[in-house]
Amino acid sequence: MSRFIIACGGTGGHLSPGIALAEALVARGHTVTLFISHKKVDTRLVEKYPHLPAERVPSAPFGWRPDVHLRFHWKQTQGLLFSLRFMRATRPDAIIGFGGFTNAGVVLAGRLRGIPVALHEANRVPGLAIRVLSRFAARLYLPPGVRLPGIRGVMVRHTGLPVRNEITRLPRDEARARLGLDPAQKLLVILGGSQGSGNLNQWAEQNLAALAHEGVQVYCVTGLGKGSEGVRELHGKSGQAVRSTFVAFSDRVGVLMSAADLVLSRAGAGTLAELVRCETPAVLMPYPHAADNHQWVNATYFEQQGGGVVVADHALAGLHQEVIDVIFNDWLLNKFRLNLHRMSQENSIDTIVHDLESLASGTPPPGHLRPTPAASAP
Structure with missing residues (x-):
């Protein structure tokens, strides 16, 4: 079985699919650690899932205002060092990030340690974190019909956003x-x-x-x-x-x-x-x-x-x-x-879980996944 880090903190839109994926991986016998932010919304949501280990990684959002810019670089450097120490101790097999400001340090740490990285973009306009960090990724999951211009050598798969099992239609x-x-x-x-x-x-x-x-x-x-x-x-x-x-x-x-x-x-x-x-x-x-x-x-x-x-x-x-x-x-x-x-008929979790298992084990990707040439804008 494999060990995964899921970087998914900062907003409920990042954390909720991270939890959904974590539960699916744990159900298949894998070990998972969530990397979340220090924000209250993250703390409030993960309290419901005591069986999912969570680490609060130093991080801060990007901005051009001088104080925000300096804080971003300082916190992300702390996040990089935190991630390197954590990976040295736990030796994860793969990392997946769901975008947002908690991703930078862990993705860079994974690249430095030779750990394969996957990234998931849920929005139909890829965010700054995904656009910048995709050059370090081995896998990129995008919504159906969405392309990311200018990336090369990344295996792209089009799939939806994982949703927690507890969120289901009731009478x-x-x-x-x-x-x-x-x-x-x-x-x-x-x-x-x-x-x-x-x-x-x-x-x-x-x-x-x-x-x-x-x-x-x-x-x-x-x-x-x-x-x-x-x-x-x-x-x-x-x-x-x-x-x-x-x-x-x-x-x-x-x-x-x-x-x-x-x-x-x-x-x-x-x-x-x-x-x-x-x-x-x-x-x-x-x-x-x-x-x-x-x-x-x-x-x-x-x-x-x-x-x-x-x-x-x-x-x-x-x-x-x-x-x-x-x-x-x-x-x-x-x-x-x-x-x-x-x-609602698509099962995005199964698609991602099976692909991550092959990534973590070093198994060649399925035949329908291909290294991506530079793409045109959607």
Whole structure:
């Protein structure tokens, strides 16, 4: 059996697929260590998985502002030294990184020690970490149809994002019973990603009464430190009680999405993969300041595949009507669910696990994997 390091910290969108892959590798008898950041969101999520060893590697995000730039180089140097010491002690057989600022030190350390490296990009616009570090990789996993210009000698495979086993579609009434929600009323779930969204939280507060008037209950995950928690009770136009819930964090994403008639969210790749797994329609409002506008590209592809609709952040004023039009259109919701069911058929974890096993053991890659010539832009 092999020993793997999975570098996946910094955001839930990096950590969640890392956990999913780790559990699949452990189930096949391998040894895995997660490399995560010191951020609260990482600590909160890994607490659920005490059977998965995790190391908090020194790291910091990149930026051009002088103090941010200096901190990046200082922390990444610490991360490189930490990774070298760890690898000297544990001798891993392979490393896989899911992008983000925790990847640099461990990938460079792996290259220096001759350990094969794989990288996974979930977004439809490859991020800075993947673009820079791919020159050190033996494997690169990209979303279907995505190309990375200018890379040579890397084995590329197109596959989706691993999703944790616990995130799975449940019967709607069962999911609502677990959450204590009304089974008869429409439910809008609002997600701002692992960091939360101030704009979506504010929109929820401002439109809560109007949504309740239409008989729509709301479950809003605000993000840690980005909103007040609690249950609000308002009344619909027929006088019925309509309760809405605000929480800072939820580790029951599969239950939430299964309970929802509609999800309103940002468009991080992790959220979209979970929506597909739970076959839950969505109105997506991409974060407009995401690097390289990758959330807009993610959301547009999701819409083109028939999983939901996209609303630009600057169109916030029309969002209420869009939500009402979709959530009460049962024909459209069913059409979205059928499309999402089609999208959910791929098993990306098995694809990646089998390929990583061959990488760790030194087995030649499958015949359909080829060294990549310089590619054109997507």
